[in-house]
Amino acid sequence: MPFEVTILGNNSAIPAHGRHPTSQIVQIHEQQFLVDCGEGTQMQLAKYKIRKSKFDHIFISHLHGDHYFGLIGLITSYHLMRREKPLHVYGPKGLLDIINLQLAVSNTTLFYQLIFHEVISEVVSVLLETDEFIISSFPVKHRIPTHGFLFKEKIGLRKINPDKIAELNFPFQVIAELKKGNDSEWEGKILKSNEWTLPPVAPRSYAFCADTIYHNELIKYISGCDVVYHEATFMEESAERAVLTFHSTAKQAATIGKAIGVKKLLLGHFSAKYENLQPLLAEAKEIFRETELAIEGQTFSIER
Numbered sequence: 001m002p003f004e005v006t007i008l009g010n011n012s013a014i015p016a017h018g019r020h021p022t023s024q025i026v027q028i029h030e031q032q033f034l035v036d037c038g039e040g041t042q043m044q045l046a047k048y049k050i051r052k053s054k055f056d057h058i059f060i061s062h063l064h065g066d067h068y069f070g071l072i073g074l075i076t077s078y079h080l081m082r083r084e085k086p087l088h089v090y091g092p093k094g095l096l097d098i099i100n101l102q103l104a105v106s107n108t109t110l111f112y113q114l115i116f117h118e119v120i121s122e123v124v125s126v127l128l129e130t131d132e133f134i135i136s137s138f139p140v141k142h143r144i145p146t147h148g149f150l151f152k153e154k155i156g157l158r159k160i161n162p163d164k165i166a167e168l169n170f171p172f173q174v175i176a177e178l179k180k181g182n183d184s185e186w187e188g189k190i191l192k193s194n195e196w197t198l199p200p201v202a203p204r205s206y207a208f209c210a211d212t213i214y215h216n217e218l219i220k221y222i223s224g225c226d227v228v229y230h231e232a233t234f235m236e237e238s239a240e241r242a243v244l245t246f247h248s249t250a251k252q253a254a255t256i257g258k259a260i261g262v263k264k265l266l267l268g269h270f271s272a273k274y275e276n277l278q279p280l281l282a283e284a285k286e287i288f289r290e291t292e293l294a295i296e297g298q299t300f301s302i303e304r
């Protein structure tokens, strides 16, 4: 089952050097989710041949323009495309007012239903839950209320023990119970789940940490995560500026990645002052080797 993230935009506030403001696609199994929607997101979707009609849920981390200035364009395109299915938008208080104002002044009544879910940035909240995964938000520390998003698979069913397959001549319902971890009974015989099945595969998780100052507290929200995206707006040479603007350096991002022990750390939200990103990567890798740049157009798979 696929679980992967595709980078559409990796720059901070000002688009520069061919890089775009923040946007990513997270695919879990059959569903695709848009995370942040900076200016130019639609153009990036077109460039990478990704159909925008696939998205039913859009997650916005905070109301700095580089994370949502593309949203009204996308919402309007859906309207012009005569979208019929509802669109769920998750974001901070104030986002719905902005959308409504933009629609009102252009005298637009959407063809489809836009369902807004207000995210309270200061607390952990479950935003969407299915049988297969949970998407939640968690607080980060930035100049205005900001939250990250955690995408987490649920623990699946236990697997049939391959050594037992030849003897497995029970009805489907009995097997289903064993796979759920429940002991069962068949023709007077007690069947123990842990004899007939093996533990389920480990669930995978991905955290998008949005814009944040270096913030140790973050670790408790995303501990155990397989892949983490953490902003690295600056290098250590600009550590003071990072503090002033509530952003992080590459070294600080790597320190978080190392503390969690992630399988892969993705760096993004690069300042326009850096045309060449390799020095940021090198700075982070000195602390934590499993670091990569979140390059636009690249897809990173979340491995077990």
Ligand SMILES: [Zn+2]
Binding pocket: 012, 013, 022, 064, 066, 067, 211, 269
């Ligand atoms: Zn930003």
Ligand SMILES: [Zn+2]
Binding pocket: 062, 064, 142, 211
């Ligand atoms: Zn910001």
